[in-house]
Amino acid sequence: MSDYVVGHRGFDVWLTGENHTALKLGQSSLNAEGNRVRIQVSLERETQYAVEWCCISEPVNAVCTVLLSDGTTGGKPRKVADEWMSTEDEETQKGTTVGRMNLPYDRDAFLSTPSAAEAGSVALEIRRLKEPPVETQSIIDSHTGVADWFLEADYLDSDDPNLIDPRTHRAMPAFVTFLFEFKPADRPKKVSPRKPRLALTNQIPVVVPRAASEAHDHQSRTEQIEQIQAKTARKRALLDAIDRENQKKAKQIEDLEEKAMARAMDAVDQSLAEKKKESAELDARLQRIRELA
Structure with missing residues (x-):
C-alpha cells in the first residue's frame, strides 16, 4: 500500500x-x-x-x-x-x-x-x-x-x-x-x-497543477454526462431487446394456440366421422333385420 x-x-x-x-x-x-x-x-x-x-x-x-x-x-x-x-x-x-x-x-x-x-x-x-x-x-x-x-x-x-x-x-x-x-x-x-x-x-x-482544477472539474462533469448517456443508451437497447423478445414470445403463443385449435378441430372431425360410420352400420343392420321379419 x-x-x-x-x-x-x-x-x-x-x-x-x-x-x-x-x-x-x-x-x-x-x-x-x-x-x-x-x-x-x-x-x-x-x-x-x-x-x-x-x-x-x-x-x-x-x-x-x-x-x-x-x-x-x-x-x-x-x-x-x-x-x-x-x-x-x-x-x-x-x-x-x-x-x-x-x-x-x-x-x-x-x-x-x-x-x-x-x-x-x-x-x-x-x-x-x-x-x-x-x-x-x-x-x-x-x-x-x-x-x-x-x-x-x-x-x-x-x-x-x-x-x-x-x-x-x-x-x-x-x-x-x-x-x-x-x-x-x-x-x-x-x-x-x-x-x-x-x-x-x-x-x-x-x-x-492547481491551475488545472477548473478544467479538471469541467472534464469530470463532461465524463459524468457521457456516462449517463452511455447508460441510457444501454438501457434503451435492453428495453428494445426485451420488447423484441416479448413480441417473439407472443407470436409463439399465437402459433401454438392456432395449432392447438387445429388439433382440437381435427379430433372433433374424426369423432364425427366415426359416429357417422357407426350410425350407417346400425342403419344397415336394422334394415336387414326388418327384411327378415
Whole structure:
C-alpha cells in the first residue's frame, strides 16, 4: 500500500478531499479470512472527503456499497451510497461516492469526518455479481426532479448477503471490504499535492497543477454526462431487446394456440366421422333385420 492508496483482491481504494486531492492514509491490516482491510486515517474533525475506487484486474460485475458509522448513526453502520460495475461498460470499473449518495443526502455531497471526539468510520463493500447489473430510475418528486435508483442484480452464492454463512451463522461477507477508521489529527494536516482520480491503468494518483482544477472539474462533469448517456443508451437497447423478445414470445403463443385449435378441430372431425360410420352400420343392420321379419 502507498501513502494514498490501499489495494486488495484486484481493487484500489483511496480518499479524496473537496479539492480532489488524495488524502494520506495510515497503517492498514488484513483480517484472518483475507477479505477485510482496516485502514487508520488521521484527519481533522469535519473534514470533507469522498471514497473513490477502481478495479485494477480483469473487469468485473459487482455492486459497491458505502457504509458510514459515526456519532449520527449511533455506532450502527448506515448505507449512504451505492455504485455498480459492469463488464459491458469499462467506465463503471471505477467509482466514487460523489454523485452516488443515497437519499435524503445530496447526490453530489461529500462525506464528513465526525464533529465530536468519538471515532467514526466509512466502509466500502464490494460484492461480485453473476451478470451485469441493470439500474433503473424512478422519479419520486415531479417538482424537483429528485429521483431514486433501483438496481437489479444477481448475486454469486459466495457473496449473497441474503444467505447465511454456515460457519459463522452470519450474513455472507462481501468479496472484499475496505474499512477506513478515523481519528482526530494531532495538528492541522498539511495539504498534499493535488492528485486526480485513478485511471484504470494507474494505481497511484498523479499530481496535477492547481491551475488545472477548473478544467479538471469541467472534464469530470463532461465524463459524468457521457456516462449517463452511455447508460441510457444501454438501457434503451435492453428495453428494445426485451420488447423484441416479448413480441417473439407472443407470436409463439399465437402459433401454438392456432395449432392447438387445429388439433382440437381435427379430433372433433374424426369423432364425427366415426359416429357417422357407426350410425350407417346400425342403419344397415336394422334394415336387414326388418327384411327378415
